[in-house]
Amino acid sequence: xxxxxQSPQNLTAQEGEFITxxxxxxxxxxxxxxxxxxxxxxxxxxxxxxxxxxKHGRLIATINIQEKHSSLHITASHPRxxxxxxxxxxxxxxxxIFGKGTKLxxxx
Amino acid sequence: DTEVTQTPKHLVMGMTNKKSxxxxxxxxxxxxxxxxxxxxxxxxxxFVYSYEKLSINESVPSRFSPECPNSSLLNxxxxxxxPEDSALYLCASSLGRTNEAFFGQGxxxxxx
Numbered sequence: 272x273x274x275x276x277q278s279p280q281n282l283t284a285q286e287g288e289f290i291t292x293x294x295x296x297x298x299x300x301x302x303x304x305x306x307x308x309x310x311x312x313x314x315x316x317x318x319x320x321x322x323x324x325x326k327h328g329r330l331i332a333t334i335n336i337q338e339k340h341s342s343l344h345i346t347a348s349h350p351r352x353x354x355x356x357x358x359x360x361x362x363x364x365x366x367x368i369f370g371k372g373t374k375l376x377x378x379x
Numbered sequence: 380d381t382e383v384t385q386t387p388k389h390l391v392m393g394m395t396n397k398k399s400x401x402x403x404x405x406x407x408x409x410x411x412x413x414x415x416x417x418x419x420x421x422x423x424x425x426f427v428y429s430y431e432k433l434s435i436n437e438s439v440p441s442r443f444s445p446e447c448p449n450s451s452l453l454n455x456x457x458x459x460x461x462p463e464d465s466a467l468y469l470c471a472s473s474l475g476r477t478n479e480a481f482f483g484q485g486x487x488x489x490x491x
Contacts, residue, residue, distance in 0.1 A: 301476075301477045312485035312487065313484035313485060314469065314471075315482070316479050316482070364410075364427045364434055364476060365410045365475060365480075366424045367424075369421035369422055370421065
């Protein structure tokens with residue numbers, strides 16, 4: 272069983288829709304990360320959280336430590352949000368252990 | 380400066396070539412990482428440097444040789460690679476083990 276499981280693997284939405292991506296993990300963590308990767312490769316850190324909820328613009332991330340579950344929400348989605356969203360947990364050396372990613376496509 | 384800069388962005392090399400990938404950051408981060416990412420897969424950890432010392436080598440073949448000449452610079456020396464080594468190579472850095480990671484744009488490597 273993978274240490275980090277994401278769902279869904281693929282997600283297609285219409286512009287303006289509210290989007291949720293889920294992440295479950297099976298290991299003890301110091302922090303959970305949500306990352307964004309556009310075609311072409313570069314990875315951008317969206318959130319790092321260890322409890323509660325964080326908000327940045329139209330993005331909201333929540334985490335429930337007891338249930339080992341996190342969600343990433345995008346409000347009023349836009350085609351420029353199309354990317355792969357990756358959940359990751361921190362490893363013992365500060366490295367990241369990645370989920371398989373959710374490919375989001377937002378149609379105009 | 381909150382950037383991790385990787386060069387080159389693209390690299391095509393033959394199986395007998397020797398080349399190097401370079402990663403640079405000026406954020407004072409003391410942990411630096413090399414990841415390998417194949418198409419449609421998540422990144423896989425290759426190496427971790429902590430305070431310029433190699434702390435993790437994830438059983439990477441010796442044809443990949445990392446080097447950390449100083450706290451701002453991380454190199455990955457490549458020699459006698461195979462076509463299956465073609466991938467996106469990502470460098471990342473963080474202030475410490477529990478801090479946010481910053482990624483470079485990656486080097487897309489093709490071995491012919």
